Amino acid sequence: MSGLEVGGLRAGYGAVRVLHGVDLVAGEREVVVVLGPNGAGKTTLLRALSGLVAARGVVRVGGTPVLGLAPEEIARRGVGHVTEERGVFKPLTVEENLRAGAFARPWPRRGVDDDLARVFTYFPVLQAHLRQPAGTLSGGEQGLLAIGRALMGRPKVLLLDEPSRGLSPGLTGRLFQTLAAVAGREGATIVVAEQHARAASLVAHRVHTLDGGRLAA
Amino acid sequence: MIGQVVHGLGSGAVYAALALALVLVHRFTGVVNFAQGELAMVSAYVAWQLVEAGLSYWVALPLTMVVAFAAGALAQRLVMRRAGDAALIMTIGLYVLVHALAAQIWTSALRAFPDPFPGGPLGVAGPLAVVGAVLALLYLVIRHSGAGLTLRAVAADPRAARLAGIRVGRVHALGWGLAAVAGAASGVLVAPVVFLEPGMMGDALVSALAAAAVGGFANPVAAVAGGLLIGVAETLAGTYLWADLRVVVPLAVLLALPAVRAAGLTRVRA
Numbered sequence: 384m385s386g387l388e389v390g391g392l393r394a395g396y397g398a399v400r401v402l403h404g405v406d407l408v409a410g411e412r413e414v415v416v417v418l419g420p421n422g423a424g425k426t427t428l429l430r431a432l433s434g435l436v437a438a439r440g441v442v443r444v445g446g447t448p449v450l451g452l453a454p455e456e457i458a459r460r461g462v463g464h465v466t467e468e469r470g471v472f473k474p475l476t477v478e479e480n481l482r483a484g485a486f487a488r489p490w491p492r493r494g495v496d497d498d499l500a501r502v503f504t505y506f507p508v509l510q511a512h513l514r515q516p517a518g519t520l521s522g523g524e525q526g527l528l529a530i531g532r533a534l535m536g537r538p539k540v541l542l543l544d545e546p547s548r549g550l551s552p553g554l555t556g557r558l559f560q561t562l563a564a565v566a567g568r569e570g571a572t573i574v575v576a577e578q579h580a581r582a583a584s585l586v587a588h589r590v591h592t593l594d595g596g597r598l599a600a
Numbered sequence: 601m602i603g604q605v606v607h608g609l610g611s612g613a614v615y616a617a618l619a620l621a622l623v624l625v626h627r628f629t630g631v632v633n634f635a636q637g638e639l640a641m642v643s644a645y646v647a648w649q650l651v652e653a654g655l656s657y658w659v660a661l662p663l664t665m666v667v668a669f670a671a672g673a674l675a676q677r678l679v680m681r682r683a684g685d686a687a688l689i690m691t692i693g694l695y696v697l698v699h700a701l702a703a704q705i706w707t708s709a710l711r712a713f714p715d716p717f718p719g720g721p722l723g724v725a726g727p728l729a730v731v732g733a734v735l736a737l738l739y740l741v742i743r744h745s746g747a748g749l750t751l752r753a754v755a756a757d758p759r760a761a762r763l764a765g766i767r768v769g770r771v772h773a774l775g776w777g778l779a780a781v782a783g784a785a786s787g788v789l790v791a792p793v794v795f796l797e798p799g800m801m802g803d804a805l806v807s808a809l810a811a812a813a814v815g816g817f818a819n820p821v822a823a824v825a826g827g828l829l830i831g832v833a834e835t836l837a838g839t840y841l842w843a844d845l846r847v848v849v850p851l852a853v854l855l856a857l858p859a860v861r862a863a864g865l866t867r868v869r870a
Contacts (some may be wrong), residue, residue: 441724458762
Protein backbone atom coordinates (compact mmCIF):
# COMPACT_ATOMS: atom_id res chain seq x y z
CA MET A 384 0.00 0.00 0.00
CA SER A 385 1.48 3.31 -1.03
CA GLY A 386 0.73 6.73 0.30
CA LEU A 387 0.05 7.42 3.92
CA GLU A 388 -1.49 5.20 6.58
CA VAL A 389 -2.15 6.57 10.04
CA GLY A 390 -3.72 4.47 12.78
CA GLY A 391 -4.62 5.31 16.38
CA LEU A 392 -2.30 8.30 16.47
CA ARG A 393 -2.08 9.87 19.93
CA ALA A 394 0.07 12.89 20.69
CA GLY A 395 0.29 15.92 22.94
CA TYR A 396 2.55 18.22 24.88
CA GLY A 397 3.45 16.96 28.35
CA ALA A 398 0.25 16.11 30.21
CA VAL A 399 -1.95 17.78 27.60
CA ARG A 400 -3.33 15.28 25.08
CA VAL A 401 -4.19 16.84 21.75
CA LEU A 402 -4.72 13.85 19.47
CA HIS A 403 -6.81 10.98 20.84
CA GLY A 404 -6.48 8.39 18.12
CA VAL A 405 -6.38 9.74 14.59
CA ASP A 406 -7.00 7.32 11.71
CA LEU A 407 -6.30 8.36 8.15
CA VAL A 408 -5.53 6.53 4.93
CA ALA A 409 -4.59 8.45 1.81
CA GLY A 410 -3.36 7.03 -1.48
CA GLU A 411 -0.83 8.26 -3.99
CA ARG A 412 -1.87 11.36 -5.94
CA GLU A 413 -4.53 12.19 -3.40
CA VAL A 414 -5.09 15.59 -1.84
CA VAL A 415 -6.58 15.28 1.64
CA VAL A 416 -7.73 18.37 3.50
CA VAL A 417 -7.90 18.43 7.29
CA LEU A 418 -10.19 21.18 8.52
CA GLY A 419 -10.63 22.46 12.02
CA PRO A 420 -10.66 25.64 14.02
CA ASN A 421 -7.57 27.09 15.66
CA GLY A 422 -6.44 24.79 18.45
CA ALA A 423 -8.15 21.69 17.09
CA GLY A 424 -4.78 19.96 16.73
CA LYS A 425 -4.13 20.25 12.99
CA THR A 426 -0.60 21.50 13.52
CA THR A 427 0.04 18.81 16.14
CA LEU A 428 -1.14 16.16 13.70
CA LEU A 429 1.30 17.29 11.01
CA ARG A 430 4.12 17.61 13.58
CA ALA A 431 3.46 14.10 14.83
CA LEU A 432 3.63 12.77 11.25
CA SER A 433 6.98 14.48 10.56
CA GLY A 434 8.52 13.57 13.92
CA LEU A 435 8.58 17.04 15.48
CA VAL A 436 6.21 15.89 18.22
CA ALA A 437 6.46 12.53 19.97
CA ALA A 438 3.44 10.32 19.23
CA ARG A 439 2.10 6.80 19.64
CA GLY A 440 0.21 4.73 17.16
CA VAL A 441 1.07 3.73 13.61
CA VAL A 442 2.34 5.89 10.75
CA ARG A 443 3.38 4.24 7.49
CA VAL A 444 4.74 6.03 4.44
CA GLY A 445 4.66 3.91 1.31
CA GLY A 446 4.29 0.94 3.66
CA THR A 447 7.35 1.82 5.76
CA PRO A 448 6.75 2.56 9.45
CA VAL A 449 8.26 5.92 10.39
CA LEU A 450 6.84 6.74 13.82
CA GLY A 451 9.56 7.25 16.43
CA LEU A 452 12.29 8.20 13.96
CA ALA A 453 14.04 11.58 14.12
CA PRO A 454 12.56 14.29 11.85
CA GLU A 455 15.53 14.16 9.44
CA GLU A 456 15.16 10.39 9.07
CA ILE A 457 11.41 10.68 8.48
CA ALA A 458 12.15 13.36 5.87
CA ARG A 459 14.58 10.93 4.21
CA ARG A 460 11.82 8.33 4.06
CA GLY A 461 9.68 10.63 2.00
CA VAL A 462 7.82 13.04 4.27
CA GLY A 463 8.02 16.73 3.38
CA HIS A 464 6.62 19.11 5.97
CA VAL A 465 5.97 22.80 5.32
CA THR A 466 5.36 24.23 8.78
CA GLU A 467 3.15 27.18 9.60
CA GLU A 468 6.31 29.27 10.14
CA ARG A 469 7.55 28.23 6.64
CA GLY A 470 11.12 28.02 7.98
CA VAL A 471 12.91 29.16 4.85
CA PHE A 472 16.66 29.69 5.32
CA LYS A 473 16.49 33.48 5.25
CA PRO A 474 20.18 34.35 4.70
CA LEU A 475 20.45 31.77 1.90
CA THR A 476 19.41 32.52 -1.64
CA VAL A 477 16.23 31.10 -3.15
CA GLU A 478 18.31 28.68 -5.21
CA GLU A 479 20.31 27.54 -2.15
CA ASN A 480 17.07 26.98 -0.25
CA LEU A 481 15.77 24.77 -3.04
CA ARG A 482 19.02 22.83 -3.38
CA ALA A 483 19.08 22.26 0.39
CA GLY A 484 15.73 20.53 -0.02
CA ALA A 485 17.35 17.83 -2.14
CA PHE A 486 19.23 16.50 0.91
CA ALA A 487 16.09 14.60 1.88
CA ARG A 488 16.78 12.28 -1.05
CA PRO A 489 18.94 9.20 -0.79
CA TRP A 490 22.50 9.34 -2.07
CA PRO A 491 23.43 9.72 -4.91
CA ARG A 492 21.25 12.73 -5.55
CA ARG A 493 20.77 12.70 -9.29
CA GLY A 494 18.53 14.97 -11.30
CA VAL A 495 18.59 17.92 -8.91
CA ASP A 496 18.72 20.39 -11.80
CA ASP A 497 15.76 18.70 -13.49
CA ASP A 498 13.82 18.91 -10.24
CA LEU A 499 14.69 22.60 -9.94
CA ALA A 500 13.30 23.19 -13.43
CA ARG A 501 10.12 21.32 -12.51
CA VAL A 502 9.65 23.35 -9.32
CA PHE A 503 9.92 26.50 -11.44
CA THR A 504 7.07 25.29 -13.66
CA TYR A 505 4.90 25.07 -10.54
CA PHE A 506 6.14 28.32 -8.98
CA PRO A 507 7.61 30.60 -11.68
CA VAL A 508 7.99 33.44 -9.17
CA LEU A 509 10.84 31.53 -7.51
CA GLN A 510 12.88 31.54 -10.71
CA ALA A 511 12.55 35.32 -10.92
CA HIS A 512 14.19 35.69 -7.48
CA LEU A 513 16.76 32.91 -7.78
CA ARG A 514 19.80 34.81 -6.46
CA GLN A 515 17.94 36.78 -3.82
CA PRO A 516 18.20 35.97 -0.10
CA ALA A 517 15.01 34.16 0.88
CA GLY A 518 14.44 36.63 3.70
CA THR A 519 13.75 39.37 1.15
CA LEU A 520 10.77 37.52 -0.32
CA SER A 521 7.22 38.41 0.72
CA GLY A 522 5.51 36.13 3.23
CA GLY A 523 3.45 34.51 0.49
CA GLU A 524 6.51 33.91 -1.67
CA GLN A 525 8.36 32.39 1.29
CA GLY A 526 5.46 29.97 1.64
CA LEU A 527 5.82 28.94 -2.01
CA LEU A 528 9.59 28.59 -1.56
CA ALA A 529 9.04 26.30 1.43
CA ILE A 530 6.74 24.12 -0.69
CA GLY A 531 9.27 24.14 -3.52
CA ARG A 532 12.06 23.15 -1.12
CA ALA A 533 9.96 20.26 0.18
CA LEU A 534 9.29 19.11 -3.41
CA MET A 535 13.06 19.03 -4.07
CA GLY A 536 13.17 16.10 -1.65
CA ARG A 537 10.78 14.15 -3.91
CA PRO A 538 8.36 13.49 -1.05
CA LYS A 539 5.93 10.60 -1.04
CA VAL A 540 3.85 12.54 1.47
CA LEU A 541 3.71 16.32 1.55
CA LEU A 542 2.32 17.96 4.69
CA LEU A 543 1.21 21.59 4.36
CA ASP A 544 0.22 23.67 7.37
CA GLU A 545 -2.13 26.47 6.28
CA PRO A 546 -0.52 27.10 2.91
CA SER A 547 -3.12 29.80 2.19
CA ARG A 548 -1.87 32.03 4.98
CA GLY A 549 -0.49 35.30 3.61
CA LEU A 550 -2.04 34.74 0.19
CA SER A 551 -4.95 36.62 -1.38
CA PRO A 552 -8.08 34.57 -2.16
CA GLY A 553 -7.13 34.60 -5.85
CA LEU A 554 -3.59 33.37 -5.20
CA THR A 555 -4.94 30.78 -2.77
CA GLY A 556 -7.15 29.36 -5.49
CA ARG A 557 -4.20 29.17 -7.86
CA LEU A 558 -2.01 27.54 -5.22
CA PHE A 559 -4.53 24.74 -4.71
CA GLN A 560 -4.80 24.20 -8.47
CA THR A 561 -1.01 23.90 -8.51
CA LEU A 562 -1.06 21.48 -5.57
CA ALA A 563 -3.58 19.29 -7.35
CA ALA A 564 -1.24 19.22 -10.35
CA VAL A 565 1.73 18.47 -8.09
CA ALA A 566 -0.06 15.52 -6.48
CA GLY A 567 -0.87 14.11 -9.90
CA ARG A 568 2.49 14.61 -11.56
CA GLU A 569 4.79 13.88 -8.61
CA GLY A 570 2.71 10.94 -7.45
CA ALA A 571 2.65 12.38 -3.95
CA THR A 572 0.05 12.27 -1.21
CA ILE A 573 -0.70 15.80 -0.04
CA VAL A 574 -2.19 16.50 3.36
CA VAL A 575 -3.33 20.09 3.82
CA ALA A 576 -4.35 21.57 7.18
CA GLU A 577 -6.62 24.57 6.73
CA GLN A 578 -8.99 26.66 8.80
CA HIS A 579 -11.15 27.70 5.87
CA ALA A 580 -12.71 25.11 3.66
CA ARG A 581 -13.52 26.79 0.38
CA ALA A 582 -10.45 26.89 -1.82
CA ALA A 583 -8.95 23.72 -0.42
CA SER A 584 -12.12 21.71 -0.78
CA LEU A 585 -12.41 22.47 -4.50
CA VAL A 586 -9.40 20.31 -5.33
CA ALA A 587 -9.48 17.90 -2.40
CA HIS A 588 -10.22 14.24 -2.95
CA ARG A 589 -11.35 14.06 0.64
CA VAL A 590 -12.06 16.52 3.41
CA HIS A 591 -11.82 15.53 7.07
CA THR A 592 -12.61 17.58 10.13
CA LEU A 593 -10.41 17.34 13.18
CA ASP A 594 -12.64 17.47 16.22
CA GLY A 595 -12.01 16.41 19.80
CA GLY A 596 -8.63 14.99 18.82
CA ARG A 597 -10.15 12.63 16.23
CA LEU A 598 -10.74 12.85 12.50
CA ALA A 599 -14.27 12.80 11.14
CA ALA A 600 -15.07 12.24 7.49
CA MET B 601 57.44 51.43 14.92
CA ILE B 602 56.67 49.79 11.58
CA GLY B 603 58.78 46.85 12.66
CA GLN B 604 56.64 46.48 15.76
CA VAL B 605 53.42 46.67 13.76
CA VAL B 606 54.68 43.96 11.42
CA HIS B 607 55.73 41.83 14.36
CA GLY B 608 52.27 42.36 15.88
CA LEU B 609 50.61 41.18 12.68
CA GLY B 610 52.52 37.92 13.07
CA SER B 611 50.97 37.15 16.44
CA GLY B 612 47.73 38.69 15.17
CA ALA B 613 47.62 36.01 12.47
CA VAL B 614 47.68 33.37 15.23
CA TYR B 615 44.80 35.04 17.07
CA ALA B 616 42.88 35.55 13.83
CA ALA B 617 43.02 31.85 12.93
CA LEU B 618 41.97 30.75 16.41
CA ALA B 619 39.23 33.41 16.56
CA LEU B 620 37.96 32.17 13.20
CA ALA B 621 37.74 28.66 14.64
CA LEU B 622 35.76 29.94 17.64
CA VAL B 623 33.36 31.82 15.34
CA LEU B 624 32.80 28.78 13.11
CA VAL B 625 31.88 26.53 16.04
CA HIS B 626 29.67 29.19 17.57
CA ARG B 627 27.84 29.99 14.34
CA PHE B 628 27.24 26.42 13.33
CA THR B 629 26.65 24.77 16.71
CA GLY B 630 25.84 27.69 19.02
CA VAL B 631 28.56 27.11 21.62
CA VAL B 632 31.82 28.86 22.51
CA ASN B 633 34.44 26.13 22.39
CA PHE B 634 36.91 26.70 25.22
CA ALA B 635 38.80 23.59 24.08
CA GLN B 636 39.58 25.14 20.68
CA GLY B 637 43.09 26.14 21.77
CA GLU B 638 43.84 22.69 23.13
CA LEU B 639 42.75 21.05 19.87
CA ALA B 640 45.12 23.48 18.13
CA MET B 641 47.90 22.49 20.53
CA VAL B 642 47.42 18.81 19.69
CA SER B 643 47.53 19.72 16.00
CA ALA B 644 50.87 21.42 16.56
CA TYR B 645 52.19 18.24 18.23
CA VAL B 646 50.93 16.19 15.28
CA ALA B 647 52.79 18.49 12.88
CA TRP B 648 55.92 18.22 15.04
CA GLN B 649 55.74 14.41 15.07
CA LEU B 650 55.36 14.33 11.31
CA VAL B 651 58.38 16.59 10.85
CA GLU B 652 60.33 14.50 13.38
CA ALA B 653 59.42 11.43 11.32
CA GLY B 654 61.29 13.03 8.44
CA LEU B 655 58.54 14.72 6.43
CA SER B 656 59.05 18.16 4.98
CA TYR B 657 57.19 20.93 6.78
CA TRP B 658 55.12 21.63 3.67
CA VAL B 659 53.97 18.02 3.49
CA ALA B 660 53.36 17.83 7.23
CA LEU B 661 51.20 20.97 7.22
CA PRO B 662 48.33 19.73 4.98
CA LEU B 663 48.50 16.29 6.64
CA THR B 664 48.12 18.01 10.00
CA MET B 665 45.06 19.86 8.70
CA VAL B 666 43.48 16.54 7.72
CA VAL B 667 44.20 15.04 11.15
CA ALA B 668 42.88 18.21 12.83
CA PHE B 669 39.64 17.97 10.84
CA ALA B 670 39.15 14.38 11.93
CA ALA B 671 40.00 15.19 15.56
CA GLY B 672 37.58 18.12 15.65
CA ALA B 673 34.76 16.10 14.10
CA LEU B 674 35.48 13.19 16.44
CA ALA B 675 35.45 15.45 19.51
CA GLN B 676 32.01 16.65 18.48
CA ARG B 677 30.70 13.13 17.85
CA LEU B 678 32.15 11.51 20.96
CA VAL B 679 31.96 14.27 23.56
CA MET B 680 29.68 17.09 22.46
CA ARG B 681 26.88 15.17 20.79
CA ARG B 682 24.85 14.44 23.91
CA ALA B 683 25.92 17.51 25.89
CA GLY B 684 22.71 19.44 25.20
CA ASP B 685 22.34 22.43 27.52
CA ALA B 686 25.65 21.59 29.20
CA ALA B 687 27.60 22.13 25.95
CA LEU B 688 29.60 25.09 27.25
CA ILE B 689 30.65 23.22 30.40
CA MET B 690 31.43 20.21 28.23
CA THR B 691 33.92 22.22 26.17
CA ILE B 692 35.72 23.08 29.41
CA GLY B 693 35.74 19.38 30.25
CA LEU B 694 37.13 18.70 26.80
CA TYR B 695 39.81 21.33 27.46
CA VAL B 696 40.90 19.52 30.63
CA LEU B 697 40.76 16.12 28.95
CA VAL B 698 42.77 17.09 25.87
CA HIS B 699 45.31 18.99 27.96
CA ALA B 700 45.85 16.03 30.28
CA LEU B 701 46.12 13.58 27.39
CA ALA B 702 48.71 15.78 25.65
CA ALA B 703 50.77 16.10 28.84
CA GLN B 704 50.60 12.33 29.21
CA ILE B 705 51.67 11.59 25.65
CA TRP B 706 54.25 14.34 25.04
CA THR B 707 55.14 15.39 28.64
CA SER B 708 55.33 19.06 29.49
CA ALA B 709 58.90 19.49 28.26
CA LEU B 710 59.47 22.52 26.00
CA ARG B 711 60.26 21.46 22.47
CA ALA B 712 61.59 23.53 19.60
CA PHE B 713 59.22 23.65 16.66
CA PRO B 714 60.48 24.19 13.11
CA ASP B 715 59.97 27.72 11.80
CA PRO B 716 59.80 27.60 8.01
CA PHE B 717 59.65 31.36 7.62
CA PRO B 718 62.69 33.65 7.50
CA GLY B 719 63.15 36.13 10.32
CA GLY B 720 62.88 39.88 9.91
CA PRO B 721 59.97 42.06 8.82
CA LEU B 722 59.34 40.07 5.63
CA GLY B 723 58.97 36.85 7.61
CA VAL B 724 55.54 37.93 8.81
CA ALA B 725 54.20 37.43 5.30
CA GLY B 726 54.45 33.67 5.89
CA PRO B 727 52.00 33.38 8.81
CA LEU B 728 49.66 35.83 7.12
CA ALA B 729 49.75 33.74 3.94
CA VAL B 730 49.00 30.55 5.87
CA VAL B 731 46.02 32.19 7.59
CA GLY B 732 44.88 33.68 4.27
CA ALA B 733 45.07 30.27 2.59
CA VAL B 734 43.05 28.61 5.37
CA LEU B 735 40.48 31.41 5.20
CA ALA B 736 40.15 30.98 1.44
CA LEU B 737 39.82 27.21 1.77
CA LEU B 738 37.12 27.49 4.44
CA TYR B 739 35.30 30.15 2.43
CA LEU B 740 35.23 27.88 -0.62
CA VAL B 741 33.95 24.89 1.36
CA ILE B 742 31.29 26.85 3.24
CA ARG B 743 30.08 28.99 0.33
CA HIS B 744 30.46 26.68 -2.63
CA SER B 745 30.01 23.06 -1.60
CA GLY B 746 27.02 20.94 -0.77
CA ALA B 747 28.45 20.29 2.68
CA GLY B 748 28.81 24.03 3.20
CA LEU B 749 25.20 24.50 2.16
CA THR B 750 24.07 22.11 4.90
CA LEU B 751 26.19 24.04 7.41
CA ARG B 752 24.59 27.35 6.49
CA ALA B 753 21.12 25.83 6.43
CA VAL B 754 21.56 24.42 9.94
CA ALA B 755 22.91 27.77 11.18
CA ALA B 756 19.91 29.57 9.66
CA ASP B 757 17.17 27.27 11.00
CA PRO B 758 18.06 23.91 12.59
CA ARG B 759 14.47 22.65 12.69
CA ALA B 760 13.78 23.46 9.06
CA ALA B 761 17.10 21.82 8.16
CA ARG B 762 16.05 18.60 9.87
CA LEU B 763 12.70 18.67 8.06
CA ALA B 764 14.69 18.97 4.83
CA GLY B 765 16.42 15.69 5.70
CA ILE B 766 19.73 17.26 6.73
CA ARG B 767 21.42 15.21 9.47
CA VAL B 768 22.14 17.98 11.93
CA GLY B 769 24.47 15.90 14.11
CA ARG B 770 26.81 15.18 11.21
CA VAL B 771 26.68 18.81 10.15
CA HIS B 772 27.77 19.86 13.63
CA ALA B 773 30.69 17.44 13.38
CA LEU B 774 31.60 19.00 10.04
CA GLY B 775 31.54 22.47 11.63
CA TRP B 776 33.84 21.30 14.42
CA GLY B 777 36.16 19.69 11.89
CA LEU B 778 36.45 22.85 9.78
CA ALA B 779 36.99 24.95 12.90
CA ALA B 780 39.74 22.58 13.99
CA VAL B 781 41.48 23.18 10.65
CA ALA B 782 41.53 26.92 11.32
CA GLY B 783 42.68 26.23 14.88
CA ALA B 784 45.48 23.98 13.62
CA ALA B 785 46.81 26.88 11.58
CA SER B 786 47.06 28.94 14.76
CA GLY B 787 48.79 26.06 16.55
CA VAL B 788 51.54 25.53 13.99
CA LEU B 789 52.07 29.28 13.67
CA VAL B 790 52.45 29.98 17.37
CA ALA B 791 54.55 26.89 18.17
CA PRO B 792 57.83 28.27 16.75
CA VAL B 793 57.37 31.45 18.81
CA VAL B 794 56.42 30.08 22.24
CA PHE B 795 57.91 26.55 22.02
CA LEU B 796 55.81 23.43 21.89
CA GLU B 797 54.27 22.47 25.24
CA PRO B 798 50.75 21.53 26.42
CA GLY B 799 50.03 25.02 27.82
CA MET B 800 51.21 26.87 24.74
CA MET B 801 47.76 28.06 23.57
CA GLY B 802 46.67 29.64 26.86
CA ASP B 803 47.53 33.26 26.05
CA ALA B 804 46.46 32.90 22.43
CA LEU B 805 43.03 31.60 23.51
CA VAL B 806 42.37 34.68 25.65
CA SER B 807 43.31 36.99 22.78
CA ALA B 808 41.30 34.92 20.29
CA LEU B 809 38.21 35.00 22.53
CA ALA B 810 38.43 38.78 22.56
CA ALA B 811 38.94 38.84 18.79
CA ALA B 812 35.94 36.56 18.22
CA ALA B 813 33.86 38.81 20.46
CA VAL B 814 34.59 41.73 18.12
CA GLY B 815 32.26 40.08 15.62
CA GLY B 816 29.84 38.85 18.27
CA PHE B 817 31.12 35.28 17.74
CA ALA B 818 29.17 35.38 14.48
CA ASN B 819 31.16 37.41 11.98
CA PRO B 820 34.31 35.67 10.67
CA VAL B 821 35.70 38.74 8.93
CA ALA B 822 35.38 40.87 12.08
CA ALA B 823 37.02 38.09 14.09
CA VAL B 824 40.03 37.97 11.76
CA ALA B 825 40.33 41.77 11.76
CA GLY B 826 39.98 41.75 15.54
CA GLY B 827 42.74 39.16 15.85
CA LEU B 828 45.17 41.19 13.75
CA LEU B 829 44.25 44.35 15.64
CA ILE B 830 44.81 42.73 19.02
CA GLY B 831 48.15 41.31 17.86
CA VAL B 832 49.37 44.76 16.86
CA ALA B 833 47.95 46.44 19.96
CA GLU B 834 49.63 43.88 22.25
CA THR B 835 53.00 44.36 20.62
CA LEU B 836 52.83 48.15 20.68
CA ALA B 837 51.62 48.23 24.28
CA GLY B 838 54.36 45.81 25.34
CA THR B 839 57.06 47.77 23.53
CA TYR B 840 56.21 51.40 24.11
CA LEU B 841 54.37 51.30 27.44
CA TRP B 842 55.52 48.44 29.59
CA ALA B 843 55.97 44.76 28.86
CA ASP B 844 53.33 43.39 31.24
CA LEU B 845 50.66 45.59 29.70
CA ARG B 846 50.27 43.30 26.69
CA VAL B 847 48.28 40.76 28.72
CA VAL B 848 45.50 43.26 29.47
CA VAL B 849 45.04 44.27 25.82
CA PRO B 850 42.39 41.59 25.08
CA LEU B 851 40.53 42.70 28.19
CA ALA B 852 40.71 46.33 27.09
CA VAL B 853 39.33 45.33 23.69
CA LEU B 854 36.40 43.56 25.35
CA LEU B 855 35.74 46.61 27.54
CA ALA B 856 35.84 48.91 24.52
CA LEU B 857 33.48 46.73 22.48
CA PRO B 858 30.15 48.33 23.46
CA ALA B 859 31.51 51.70 22.33
CA VAL B 860 32.74 50.19 19.06
CA ARG B 861 29.34 48.57 18.49
CA ALA B 862 27.55 51.81 19.22
CA ALA B 863 29.69 53.53 16.61
CA GLY B 864 28.51 50.93 14.11
CA LEU B 865 31.99 49.71 13.26
CA THR B 866 31.05 46.07 13.52
CA ARG B 867 27.76 44.53 12.67
CA VAL B 868 26.63 41.23 14.07
CA ARG B 869 25.22 38.91 11.48
CA ALA B 870 22.55 36.63 12.83
